[in-house]
Amino acid sequence: MKHIQWFPGHMTKAMRMMEDSVKLCDGVLVILDARAPAATYNKNLKKLFGNKPVLYVLNKSDLADEGRAKGFCALIERGGAYALPLCATDSSAAKRVGAKISSMLSEKHRKDEEKGMRRPDRLMVAGIPNTGKSTVINALSGAKRAITGDKAGVTRGKQWIRCAGFELLDTPGTMPPSFENxxxxxxxxxxxxxxxxxxxxxxxxxxxxxxxxxxxxxxxxxxxxxxxxxxxxxxxxxxxxxxxxxxxxxxxxxxxxxxxxxxxxxKGRIGRITLESPEEYENFGV
Ligand SMILES: Nc1nc2c(ncn2[C@@H]2O[C@H](COP(=O)(O)OP(=O)(O)O)[C@@H](O)[C@H]2O)c(=O)[nH]1
Ligand SMILES: [Mg+2]
CATH class of the missing domain: 1.10.1580.10 (Conserved Hypothetical Protein Ylqf; Chain: A; domain 2)
Known part of the structure; x- marks a missing residue:
C-alpha cells in the first residue's frame, strides 16, 4: 500500500489550536476508536495536555471486541489516566461519560471547596477525524445545545455548551493521526x-x-x-x-x-473486531 502521510504544516497548526483550547479546560476527553485504539491514539498530543486529567473514550465499542477494548481501558487506567468503552449513539452514553468525568475531576472539586468557590467544570473533546467527536458532543449536550459564550460580542471567545454538570467546548480539537507506524x-x-x-x-x-x-x-x-x-x-x-x-x-x-x-x-458485519491487542502495548496512554 502507498505510504500514508500527513503534511507537517497541518500537524503544527492543529497542535497550536489544541494547545490554546486545552489551557481553558479542566480536563480533556480524547476519543479513540475501540476497533483500533493504538492507531487512533496520537502520542504527540500527550505533552499538550500537561497535568490536565485525560479521559480516553474508546468509542464505537458496539463494533469492537469487548475483551480487547476492556483490556486497553485497563492499561490506560493502570497508567493513571481514565478510560471508558462507549457507544456514543447509545442512549446511556451521556450518563456514563458524565459519571466518569465527575470521578476524574473529584480532586478539582475538593480544591474548589477548600477555596470556597465552585467554578464550572470545563472540558474539551479531541481526537483524530471520524472517531465520533461530534457524536459524543451531541450526546453530552442533548438536543437543546445551550451555548454559553465566554463574553458576549467577542467573536474570538470560545463557545461553551452547558451539559449536565459541566461545560463543553463546542468545537472539538481535531488532531492529525500519527503515521509513524x-x-x-x-x-x-x-x-x-x-x-x-x-x-x-x-x-x-x-x-x-x-x-x-x-x-x-x-x-x-x-x-x-x-x-x-x-x-x-x-x-x-x-x-x-x-x-x-x-x-x-x-x-x-x-x-x-x-x-x-x-x-x-x-459496518461491523464481519463481527465485533479490535485489530490491536492490549498485550502489545505495555505503556499505552501514559
Ligand atoms: N457504530 C457506531 N458509530 C458511531 C459511533 N459514534 C459515532 N459513530 C459514527 O461515526 C461517524 C463519524 O462520527 P462523527 O461524530 O462525525 O466523527 P468526528 O469526525 O470525530 O466528529 C458517523 O457516521 C457516526 O454516526 C458509535 O459509538 N458507534
Ligand atoms: Mg465532527
Missing part, C-alpha cells in the same frame, strides 16, 4: 479514518484479508465461506464467488469484492 496507519484506513479518495481499495482489501485471516479466520468463514487461507488474493476470490461478484466472461469482479469487504468490516 505503517501497520497502524493501515488500521486507520480499514476503519475509515483516512480519506478514501487517496486509498486503493484493491490493496486495502488484500491487507485487510491478510490481517483478519490471522486474527479471526472463523469470522471470514462464517460470512464469506472462506476456507482456503493460503493467500489473500485466493480469499478475495472465494468472497467474490460466494457473493456472485463475477464479471461477464467469468472473471472475478475484484473491485466489487474489495469494496464489499471493507464496507462490511466498517
Amino acid at each position: 505503517q501497520y497502524l496507519a493501515r488500521h486507520l484506513a480499514f476503519i475509515g479514518c483516512i480519506n478514501d479518495d487517496i486509498l486503493d481499495f484493491g490493496d486495502l482489501s488484500i491487507e485487510l484479508l491478510g490481517e483478519l485471516s490471522r486474527l479471526c479466520p472463523e469470522k471470514l468463514t462464517e460470512r464469506y465461506g472462506i476456507s482456503d487461507f493460503s493467500a489473500p488474493l485466493a480469499m478475495l476470490e472465494q468472497l467474490c464467488k460466494r457473493r456472485g461478484f463475477i464479471l461477464r466472461g467469468g472473471e472475478f469482479d475484484y473491485e466489487r469484492g474489495a469494496k464489499a469487504l471493507v464496507d462490511d468490516f466498517r
